[in-house]
Amino acid sequence: MKIEILGMGCSNCNKLYQNVLEAVKRSGKEVEVTKVEDIQKIMTYGVLSTPALAIDGVVKVAGKVPKAEEIEGWIK
Amino acid sequence: MLKYLADSLVYQLMGIKPGTMLGEALDFFFYDSMKVFLLLVVIIFVVAVIRSFFxxxxxxxxxxxxxxxVGNFLAACLGIVTPFCSCSAVPMFIGFVESGLPLGITFSFLISSPTVNEVALVMLWGLFGWKIAMIYIGTGVTLAFFAGIIIGKxxxxxxxxxxxxxxxxxxxxxxxxTWMERFAYARDYTKDIIGRVWLFVLIGIGLGAWIHGYVPMDFVLKYAGPGNPFAVPIAVLIGIPLYSNAAGAIPIVQALVEKGLPMGTALAFMMSIVAISTPEMIILRKVIKPKLIAIFAGIVTVAIIIIGYLFNAIL
Known part of the structure; x- marks a missing residue:
């Protein structure tokens, strides 16, 4: 499984990154977490609001910061 | 109801005599803070639910x-309901341009989105009444419409x-x-906004209350009244660096209006706070050249100054 955080490094993007790390830790699963900060690449996901989160290439949420519990639900 | 609460809190519970300067200022402070926070919670929540559809x-x-x-008008209206955060300005700009939207329409959106925001609306509604709040929305949309058309031309x-x-x-x-998710989003959004502005609101209302109780009547009239033709541009220039502090500035402006500040000057000042923000300009630098940022800021500044003079003449 692969989770990507889309965002150019705003404070909300970092918050989302922290939440994802926490969710992954709690789930105990093997998940690859990467930040996508290049705007050209972000746009290929079709999102207009950041931060956004994609799981295995599919955008789950854009323009808000989901809580760790919520993200944990998606990992399972 | 709230007035009664504030009155009994100050005059009975705290035992301050009605009619004294301290009493007036404290009464004003408690009444306004209760009103504003109630409105903030309710309206931001409702706006956030509406926004989840856009x-x-x-x-x-x-x-x-x-x-x-048509596009400029629609963009200016959508700017009101689409959630905007300066961290999304770049992807939004690129997305609009990529879809083939003319630059002017994109700018109509970019101007209206921060200008007509729910925090400013609540503060205006709570402190100036719904008429001024409506005038503010109308003016914001008009500003975004025309500035976008000029940039397009x-x-x-x-x-x-x-x-x-x-x-x-x-x-x-x-x-x-789902509806549950919309409400959850609205709840988090409301918490987030209130968490960010509450201190500014309290400081603003506190300063406003102090002005209300202690600054002599007509004090403002002497310096920034209709007699001073430069009051509008000066107010706008002061407003530009105050970005994101609309919540704190509006209560102060309200107290100043009471002391003789003309409404047009006040509107221009409030608009310049939200419409032109340095952080947004810096972020937009990633997608547009400095010259366009300067043109954008210049057009919006001039337009707001015109709005100020216009409302001073008619209100």
Missing amino acids: PPERSRKLLGNRREY LKLEHLVEDYVYRIKMGESAMAAP
């Missing part, structure tokens, strides 16, 4: 291939960074949120 991806589709005028497409035109956007198919 993610920017949808606005982009709605704007489609609209031409000038100037044919400045070459001042957008070249790479923007080379980006190809992908498709995303996000599931529409």
